[in-house]
Amino acid sequence: MKPIDGPFIDELNRLIFHRPNFMKSRIKKRYEEDPDNAWNCCSWCEYLLIVILSTILLVGVLVLTLFWVMFYRDGFAWSESPKQQFNLHPILMIAGFITLSGFSILIYRLCRCVKHIYVKLIHMFFHAVAIPCIALGFMSVFASHEALQKVNFYSLHSWLGFVTMGMFVLQFVIGFFSFLVMLCCENKTYSCRSAMVPIHASLGLANFWLAIASSVTGLIEKERETVNETGVSSENKLVEHYITSAIGVTLIFIGIIVTFAVRRSNAPASAKVYVTERI
Amino acid sequence: MKPIDGPFIDELNRLIFHRPNFMKSRIKKRYEEDPDNAWNCCSWCEYLLIVILSTILLVGVLVLTLFWVMFYRDGFAWSESPKQQFNLHPILMIAGFITLSGFSILIYRLCRCVKHIYVKLIHMFFHAVAIPCIALGFMSVFASHEALQKVNFYSLHSWLGFVTMGMFVLQFVIGFFSFLVMLCCENKTYSCRSAMVPIHASLGLANFWLAIASSVTGLIEKERETVNETGVSSENKLVEHYITSAIGVTLIFIGIIVTFAVRRSNAPASAKVYVTERI
Numbered sequence: 001m002k003p004i005d006g007p008f009i010d011e012l013n014r015l016i017f018h019r020p021n022f023m024k025s026r027i028k029k030r031y032e033e034d035p036d037n038a039w040n041c042c043s044w045c046e047y048l049l050i051v052i053l054s055t056i057l058l059v060g061v062l063v064l065t066l067f068w069v070m071f072y073r074d075g076f077a078w079s080e081s082p083k084q085q086f087n088l089h090p091i092l093m094i095a096g097f098i099t100l101s102g103f104s105i106l107i108y109r110l111c112r113c114v115k116h117i118y119v120k121l122i123h124m125f126f127h128a129v130a131i132p133c134i135a136l137g138f139m140s141v142f143a144s145h146e147a148l149q150k151v152n153f154y155s156l157h158s159w160l161g162f163v164t165m166g167m168f169v170l171q172f173v174i175g176f177f178s179f180l181v182m183l184c185c186e187n188k189t190y191s192c193r194s195a196m197v198p199i200h201a202s203l204g205l206a207n208f209w210l211a212i213a214s215s216v217t218g219l220i221e222k223e224r225e226t227v228n229e230t231g232v233s234s235e236n237k238l239v240e241h242y243i244t245s246a247i248g249v250t251l252i253f254i255g256i257i258v259t260f261a262v263r264r265s266n267a268p269a270s271a272k273v274y275v276t277e278r279i
Numbered sequence: 280m281k282p283i284d285g286p287f288i289d290e291l292n293r294l295i296f297h298r299p300n301f302m303k304s305r306i307k308k309r310y311e312e313d314p315d316n317a318w319n320c321c322s323w324c325e326y327l328l329i330v331i332l333s334t335i336l337l338v339g340v341l342v343l344t345l346f347w348v349m350f351y352r353d354g355f356a357w358s359e360s361p362k363q364q365f366n367l368h369p370i371l372m373i374a375g376f377i378t379l380s381g382f383s384i385l386i387y388r389l390c391r392c393v394k395h396i397y398v399k400l401i402h403m404f405f406h407a408v409a410i411p412c413i414a415l416g417f418m419s420v421f422a423s424h425e426a427l428q429k430v431n432f433y434s435l436h437s438w439l440g441f442v443t444m445g446m447f448v449l450q451f452v453i454g455f456f457s458f459l460v461m462l463c464c465e466n467k468t469y470s471c472r473s474a475m476v477p478i479h480a481s482l483g484l485a486n487f488w489l490a491i492a493s494s495v496t497g498l499i500e501k502e503r504e505t506v507n508e509t510g511v512s513s514e515n516k517l518v519e520h521y522i523t524s525a526i527g528v529t530l531i532f533i534g535i536i537v538t539f540a541v542r543r544s545n546a547p548a549s550a551k552v553y554v555t556e557r558i
Contacts (some may be wrong), residue, residue: 154520156499156527163531202542206535209488213531216492217499220435224503241433248435252442252492256485263481264543 050261051110057257058102061250065094068247072240078140082147085140090218092137096130097164097211098251102258104130105208109262120179127172134165157221160214167207175200205259212255216248329540330389336536337381340529344373347526351519357419361426364419369497371416375409376443376490377530381537383409384487388541399458406451413444436500439493446486454479484538491534495527 039047069075069087076091077084104126111119138161145152153162178196182189223244227237318326348354348366355370356363383405390398417440424431432441457475461468502523506516 156495156502156524159524159528160495160531163528167535198542199539202538203535205484206538209492209534209538210531213488213492213495213534216435216439217495217527220496220499221503223435224500245435245438248496249438249442252439252489255488255492256446256482259481259485259488260478263477 047110050257051106054102054106054254054257054261057250057254058099061247061254062091062094062099064243064247064250065091068240068243072236072243079143079147082144085147086144088140089137089144090215090222092133092140093161093211093218094215094247096133096137097168097208098215098254100126100130100133101168101208101211102254105204105258106261117183124176124180127175130168131172134168138165155217155221157214157217160210160217164207164210164214167203167210171200171204171207175204201262205262208258209255212251215251219244219248326389329536330385333381333385333533333536333540336529336533337378340526340533341370341373341378343522343526343529344370347519347522351515351522358422358426361423364426365423367419368416368423369494369501371412371419372440372490372497373494373526375412375416376447376487377494377533379405379409379412380447380487380490381533384483384537385540396462403455403459406454409447410451413447417444434500436493436496439489439496443486443489443493446482446489450479450483450486454483480541484541487537488534491530494530498523498527 069091073087074084076087078088079085104123107126108119108123111122114122142152144150153159174196178193178200182193223241226240229237348370352366353363355366357367358364383402386405387398387402390401393401421431423429432438453475457472457479461472502520505519508516
């Protein structure tokens with residue numbers, strides 16, 4: 001058979017794909033390594049804007065919640081003061097479900113310069129750190145309710161939180177086994193891992209939004225519960241209302257920016273491996 | 280130059296892509312038309328399950344809200360009874376933002392047998408029908424608040440609703456111009472429309488979750504507002520609490536199923552046009 005010579009390949013490309021470099025780039029390089037697919041200035045600006053804005057919002061919402069709890073809800077305590085023990089709940093849940101999970105999602109999809117296995121491990125590490133936060137946050141509200149003789153799992157917020165926690169655990173366990181343990185037999189498990197990627201990604205995003213919805217319902221429940229509290233001036237209550245509303249609106253903007261950041265780009269059909277969708 | 284003969288193409292495929300049919304399928308067929316990419320029984324079962332389950336949930340949440348408003352909130356009225364006028368708000372917002380928008384999103388991504396331009400038009404039609412629902416729902420709460428001398432745009436729910444409505448209008452206008460008006464110059468606007476698809480899709484999903492978050496906050500606000508109402512037995516209040524909680528949990532499951540349904544499949548790199556991502 002005639003060997004595959006250069007001019008023939010060029011002609012083939014011109015005839016079939018109307019792109020002279022299509023076959024060459026396909027043979028030699030991965031999608032992100034091909035200079036044809038290099039980002040332009042606009043893409044880099046968008047990338048930087050997303051990274052900076054999401055970092056500000058993810059850290060900002062945690063600082064704002066801390067400020068609210070410290071200055072308007074009398075700070076923290078453990079079992080010696082059930083009312084202050086409750087205050088651990090919002091801060092730990094926001095830290096685990098929003099800040100750490102948000103960074104974890106964004107790092108996985110936006111980290112462009114580190115080897116893929118390290119990105120996976122960082123993704124898992126952030127979620128793993130979120131687990132004790134969530135567990136402690138759950139225990140604190142449970143213990144506080146017990147001490148104050150309040151009913152558990154009655155409100156809509158508690159049910160949403162329960163679904164969020166259940167999905168989080170499922171996602172963590174399935175993700176850990178599918179994308180890390182299964183790497184032991186990398187080639188044999190390729191098709192399985194490949195099929196799992198979009199499912200894990202979509203349910204992860206749903207879980208993040210679920211956490212946001214649970215958080216805003218929690219904020220409203222707390223506000224409505226404390227609206228008739230005595231010993232607090234109406235001015236103070238108004239400022240507290242603005243702070244909790246600001247936390248809620250920040251959460252919503254975090255949701256929008258994360259959903260936008262993890263969208264799958266319309267990579268051309270010639271893309272062999274997606275920049276941000278490696279398995 | 281030597282013509283591109285069959286055996287040569289086969290050899291080229293075998294050598295470069297390790298898939299004998301790669302080049303053939305690329306030249307002759309679109310991704311979804313290629314028998315190699317035909318769905319198996321499992322994919323069809325998943326598809327049917329999503330279609331049936333999402334239809335039940337999207338219609339179910341509307342019926343449940345209607346039931347709640349009719350039997351526990353004294354039904355509807357216009358300006359003659361501001362309290363009943365308010366009841367138009369939840370039903371119209373759920374109809375516009377959840378049921379109609381949910382069907383619109385799912386039809387666009389799951390409709391496999393209709394010409395793509397018709398799918399686009401149906402997608403736009405459902406969103407267009409949602410607009411009067413949302414506008415009337417907004418007007419009803421505004422008029423009701425005016426009559427009852429309540430402050431507008433004070434609660435977190437109202438701010439979330441405001442952001443949701445703003446994003447909905449933006450998405451509709453941008454979508455209408457980008458994917459329908461720009462079709463006048465189909466070839467010249469291809470790259471622009473292509474770049475807009477993932478942005479429109481991701482922000483649309485964010486908007487849907489935003490609507491869900493706004494709805495659950497609204498449900499909690501209403502429940503907390505009416506918890507001290509006199510003239511209603513505690514048993515009745517408990518049943519009403521379970522109904523509103525069921526609406527909230529249904530909304531959350533709708534969010535999960537829609538996010539799962541619109542995930543982008545890991546189509547192989549040879550896919551020229553994605554089944555559900557046509558521009």
